Structures are given as C-alpha cells and as structure tokens.
Amino acid sequence: MNSAAPVLAPMALPEAMQQRFAKEVAKYPADQSQSAVMACLSIVQQEMGWVSPESELAVAQYLGMPVMAVREVSSFYNMYNLKPVGRYKINVCTNLPCQLRDGAGALAHLCERLGVEVGGTTADGLFTVQPGECMGACGDAPVLLVNDRNMCSFMGHDKLDQLIDGLRQSATDKATP
Numbered sequence: 001m002n003s004a005a006p007v008l009a010p011m012a013l014p015e016a017m018q019q020r021f022a023k024e025v026a027k028y029p030a031d032q033s034q035s036a037v038m039a040c041l042s043i044v045q046q047e048m049g050w051v052s053p054e055s056e057l058a059v060a061q062y063l064g065m066p067v068m069a070v071r072e073v074s075s076f077y078n079m080y081n082l083k084p085v086g087r088y089k090i091n092v093c094t095n096l097p098c099q100l101r102d103g104a105g106a107l108a109h110l111c112e113r114l115g116v117e118v119g120g121t122t123a124d125g126l127f128t129v130q131p132g133e134c135m136g137a138c139g140d141a142p143v144l145l146v147n148d149r150n151m152c153s154f155m156g157h158d159k160l161d162q163l164i165d166g167l168r169q170s171a172t173d174k175a176t177p
C-alpha cells in the first residue's frame with residue numbers, strides 16, 4: 001500500500017499578484033529577495049483572504065527560499081490567516097493588562113452575540129472572532145482589531161454591539177447594487 005502524502009502543488013500566481021511581489025522584492029538588494037516574504041504573504045492574504053499551504057509554496061518558489069522558512073514566518077505572526085476567515089476578522093486582546101479590564105468579557109460577549117466559539121466564524125461568513133495578543137494600547141482596554149487594521153478602544157458591551165451592527169450594515173450596503 002502506498003501511504004505517501006500527496007505532493008502539494010504551488011498556487012498559480014496571477015499576473016497582478018506577481019507584479020505586486022516584484023515591487024516588494026525590488027525594495028531589497030538583489031541577493032536578499034527573501035526579505036520580502038512578509039510583504040508577499042500579506043499580498044496573498046489581501047487577494048485570497050487567507051494564506052494556504054499552496055500559496056506558501058508559491059511564495060517560497062517565487063522568493064527562492066525553503067517553504068519551511070515561509071511557514072515559520074506565517075505561523076509566527078497571528079495577522080496571517082492560516083485558514084479561511086470571515087469577511088470581518090475581529091481579534092480581541094486577551095493579554096494580562098486587558099484581562100484586568102474585561103478583555104475576556106469582551107471576547108465572550110462577541111462570541112455570545114454572534115453565536116460562535118472562540119476562533120469560530122458565523123454561518124453567514126461575515127465574522128470570525130479570535131483572541132489576540134497585546135496591541136500596544138493596554139490603557140484603552142478592552143481593545144480589538146478589525147481585519148488587522150482598524151483598532152477599536154474601550155470596547156464595552158454596548159460599543160461591541162454597535163460595532164457588529166455597523167459592520168453588518170456596511171456589508172449589506174456593499175452588497176446592494
């Protein structure tokens with residue numbers, strides 16, 4: 001019986017993505033293209049929504065580096081989604097200073113409001129709720145990040161409800177022709 005694992009094929013990089021990769025690589029000396037690995041992974045995530053094993057392989061081949069080295073980067077930083085997430089990924093800081101000011105309560109409230117477990121995604125694919133690491137705004141706790149970019153501070157339960165309502169409305173508005 002052949003028990004060998006299936007060989008992973010690299011994702012085919014669309015032309016537009018290759019052009020974006022090339023711009024990032026051009027920022028570094030010719031023999032240091034691997035320095036663009038974080039930027040390339042971010043581009044993959046922006047375009048695909050997450051970083052798949054196939055895309056890691058494609059980035060590794062593009063940059064001429066071992067795929068394991070790419071995986072070390074993608075798995076170290078929690079901004080990279082290593083599985084598909086909802087349209088709005090919400091990371092609530094649960095490190096100690098935020099825990100002292102109801103960070104865990106904020107996370108629990110979001111999960112209850114959206115009907116998901118921690119790390120889960122709503123059935124409509126709109127929201128993923130995850131714990132997060134210190135966001136450098138401990139004095140503003142509870143704090144959270146939406147899609148790794150938009151920081152929200154002092155997120156009591158009322159503000160959390162408003163955030164969810166606002167994001168839902170925004171998704172509806174964008175879906176309306």
Ligand code: FES
Nearest residue numbers: 093098134135138
């Ligand atoms: S511990 Fe939460 S922002 Fe620093």
